[in-house]
Amino acid sequence: MNPSELKDFLDEKVIQYNNFDFIESDPVQIPHLFSIKEDIEIAGFLSATIAWGNRKMIIKNSHRMMDLMGNAPYDFVMSHTENDLQRLETFVHRTFNGQDFASFIRSLQHIYKNHGGLETVFTQDQSQGIETTSTQRSIHEFKKIFFEIPHQYRTQKHISDPLNNSAAKRINMYLRWMIRQDNKGVDLGIWKSISPAALSCPLDVHSGNVARKLGLLIRKQNDGKALAELDLQLRILDSADPVKYDFALFGLGVFEGF
Template sequence: MTNSELKDFLDEKVLQYNTLDFIESDPVQIPHLFSQKEDIEIAGFLSATIAWGNRKMIIKNSHRMMDLMGNAPYDFVLSHSENDLAQLESFVHRTFNGVDLSSFIRSLKHIYTNHGGLEAVFSKYQEAHSMQKSIHEFKKIFFEIPHPYRTQKHLSDPLNNSAAKRINMYLRWMIRQDNKGVDLGIWGSISPASLSCPLDVHSGKVARKLGILTRKQNDGKAVKELDVQLRKLDSIDPVKYDFALFGLGVFEGF
């Protein structure tokens, strides 16, 4: 397949999967429940944090997190009491439990109270054509207040060679300007050109079959390699191809 044929093929798959129908089977539906910016970004962040494993269970447990916060995540983050956090103790999604959720709520309050919010932190440290340093700095700020050591594992650091799939997916939701209504694109201070593909087992397998990824591990180095290839296909909106790679892998078994 020539580069031109590859681009045409993937562009066609983007059009096929980057549609409103995608929302009903994806955790991106959770931030779509809200209209206030802070509610959207907090709901999206927490949902993306637990986005591994069975997709139906991810969505079910994301809804449960919202219910536990009275379906008002921003208000809960800013005004929660210790008694409110105690109500989160029963939550569990795989290895992310109520202790982790409470710690995340405290750190989110710290982010909004002392650092201007989630968008402000990510935009402050962005580099040209990369959000990886931003993710690294965000994790440092997120955990600069007292927290259980175990909770750190639920935020990846690409500068430690992690693919950081979930946080890259979250950034796609918040930043990508999507005229199809899937990605929310509420962070205007960051360019979609800086986004990286949320690399996972599905998108990685498809990318290797298409010859745009040679590295065998799904890690930070693989993300960088894939970034280069996807930006050759579309330098303005490279991460739109996540829809094509993921759709081909999950829905077509490519």
């Protein structure tokens, strides 16, 4: 395919997969359960954090996280007691366990009490990014703030750092949910202070393999350098909304075995 044909093909696949039916089988359904901004962003952050492995299990365990917080995540974050956190000890999703969950709740409370909330933290440091249109340094700075209170060292592995050459798939997906202005109703777009043009594709094995077959990506590893390479190509296709193509790449890989 020439560049024009490739863009037309991917634009068609975006239309095919970027629709409300996508929500039914995706963890983005978790933040859609809520209407209050803080509930949406906390529910989204926690469910994105455990978004690796079997998708049905991700969704099941994300619902369990919400249940353990009384389906009121912001209220739980802000007013929990140590006894409340003990309830979380039974939770486990792959390597994310109850101690990690409790640590995340404490860090989220710290961010809302002392740093103005999740959107405020991610809005910082954009202009100092790898490119001027990048949220990757923002993610790096977010991780530093998130773990500036006492925590177990092991918990740090659950938030990736793009400046350590990680593709940071899960947190880039979370930012897509919160920032992308989606007229199809999948991404929530509740954060208005960050441009969708600054977003990076949630690069994983599916989107990476499809991107390579389409000539959008040469690097073999799904790491930070590969993400920068893919971002550059997607920004050529649509500079204002580059991560809409995540729907095309993911859909072609997961649903079509492209």
